Amino acid sequence: MTWLLDGLRETDYTRLLKTKEVYVDYMGGCLYPEHLVHLHAGFLSSSVLGNTHSASNSSMLSLAHAKEARNMVLSFFRAPADEYTVVFTANASAAMKLVGEAFPFTGASSYVLCADSHNSLHGIRQYAAERGARVIYIPATPQGGVDFDDSEAILRKSALVSGSSTSSLFALTGQSNITNSKLPLSLLTVASSLGYSTLLDAAALAPTSYISLEDIRPDAMAVSFYKMFGYPTGVGALVVKKSFLRRLQRPWFAGGTVSIVQVPGSVVTRSYELHEQFEDGTINYLSLPAIVDGLRMLSAYMPFLPLRLSALTHYAITNLKSIVHDGSGRSVVRILSRHSSKRLHFVGEQADTGSIISAIFLGPDGEMLPNSFVEYAASVYNISLRTGCMCNPGGATALLNLQEDMDKLYSGITLHELERCVGHELGVVRISLGLASNFWDVWSVVKFVEKLASGSTRTDLWERWLETHKTR
Incomplete structure (x- = not known):
């Protein structure tokens, strides 16, 4: 029922195929049709x-x-x-x-x-x-x-x-x-x-x-x-x-x-x-x-878009939640954002949530991986996503349960000082879908997360990420 969106992707987003870029930051900005x-x-x-x-x-x-x-x-x-x-x-x-x-x-x-x-x-x-x-x-x-x-x-x-x-x-x-x-x-x-x-x-x-x-x-x-x-x-x-x-x-x-x-x-x-x-x-x-x-x-495409995004978001959430580290069996991703209470089945239906997945990534011992590391690792695999608080401090505070820390803020406090107080980088990893999203995009994100579940792959990415931080 959403084949029109497949046609739009094939004809108006050829640059994604040429560059092999997986774009999942539609909440940051929609990609324009050519x-x-x-x-x-x-x-x-x-x-x-x-x-x-x-x-x-x-x-x-x-x-x-x-x-x-x-x-x-x-x-x-x-x-x-x-x-x-x-x-x-x-x-x-x-x-x-x-x-x-x-x-x-x-x-x-x-x-x-x-x-x-x-x-x-x-x-x-x-x-x-x-x-x-x-x-x-x-x-x-x-x-x-x-x-x-x-x-x-x-x-x-x-x-x-x-x-x-x-x-x-x-x-x-x-x-x-x-x-x-x-x-x-x-x-x-x-x-x-x-x-x-x-x-x-x-x-x-x-x-x-x-x-x-x-x-x-x-x-x-x-x-x-x-x-x-x-x-x-x-x-x-x-x-x-x-x-x-x-x-x-x-x-x-x-x-x-x-x-x-x-x-x-x-x-x-x-x-x-x-x-x-x-x-x-x-x-x-x-x-x-x-x-x-x-x-x-x-x-012309709006009637079909919620149905498409509902299916893609459901696939992404279901598969991301099932990925575990190869050594400890612990989850790689903890999804914090709201899930839809229903799957859409018909053209014209409206979803009760958006098509955003906000999460934190965890190491094999359950510790939070730095968002900057996840963003770097995603870029290695040509995935454009976003990390941080998304200019929404209230929403981020709710998801991360940081209200007590928020209450302690003082005038002039810096981000570095707040992160030192909290004990980790602030924010989440956000995956957001939109007009041109298709199955390839969410499948690619799932495969990327599966790579982070591999100890050897994650270690290699971690060492390369540390090197990039040294040069900054």
Whole structure:
């Protein structure tokens, strides 16, 4: 049923076969289909595009393609055009920063977020704290994510303290990029009913999951397009309610966001178009046409993607858990991330988790192998994976049971000092699947781990890894 994805892999990812690279870091960035690059290069070669802040023919063409891209983004996420607009940004982090810096926090406000969130949401607490707002965390469960009932109780308690007339914000990461949890989007509806403004970080959710803003209706949602279909980088979006944008109070202005500026003086008239008030400088007008092609492509494959990834993830987890060291019989891999509670069987079904496997690797005596060693060993076998805390300290803390160590942190502490206190390198080894993943990829990862189970092979890799550390 997912043969269309096999065809995409064969025709648009020929470079993987040529380089023999096994790419399993889709949560870090999706690999682009080659036809998107060729299509965009052809468009640029035959078009004259100018800066959108003009009325020339070239500028009008750029504006027309920017408008098409906005409409395509709204359509892809089922966002009602009369209610939502699109602000183009450099990435999802920049989209979330726009909300944080302009949100009208007061001393009576609350900023509520989940511990299992990306740093881009944690960073908003700086803006909230500067304006006297309370920062309230919803704790993560041991496998990440949140407990719905506990989350609702915290939201209700905070709303009672703040009062319904104050400006409070609830932010939710739709899918954790380390624990593999899909956090309940229905919490956005609960928060909205209690008077919160709501922000959805969909950077990790959008690449493999269907999102309908007709259903969940957050005030704002942040995405990065390179994570969805690989090309182009440097373009993200804030899909946002127009009514919410009007409430935001930008602390500065720039070229493109204003129509009149008094100099010297203090008079400023913002741009007539609402989205332009939040697009600093010149938008990436050369890349926006590629977003239209990318979303069209992804919409064709999205119905099949969860089914494919469910099968591959299940195969990988089942086989990785069965691999043991040849001498001691101990497991090589301890999987920490959340497992799906169900196998998908039909096209169009949605998974209750992502397609991420976060784990630690163990030696024959059960000790944790350094993540940097695992990453080095994987690179020897042309496997691209990722190690670390994935810019999600709350999720990593939950998986690694480090809350007591987290509570002891002090201002200015370095990563080296924290790792010395904990006793090992921080973070996990993350394997993440996506648009172009196939059976060969997960089979190759399993075979790599089987090599680490061999004492002689592991010893050889270890000695080579130590040599590379000496030269650094």
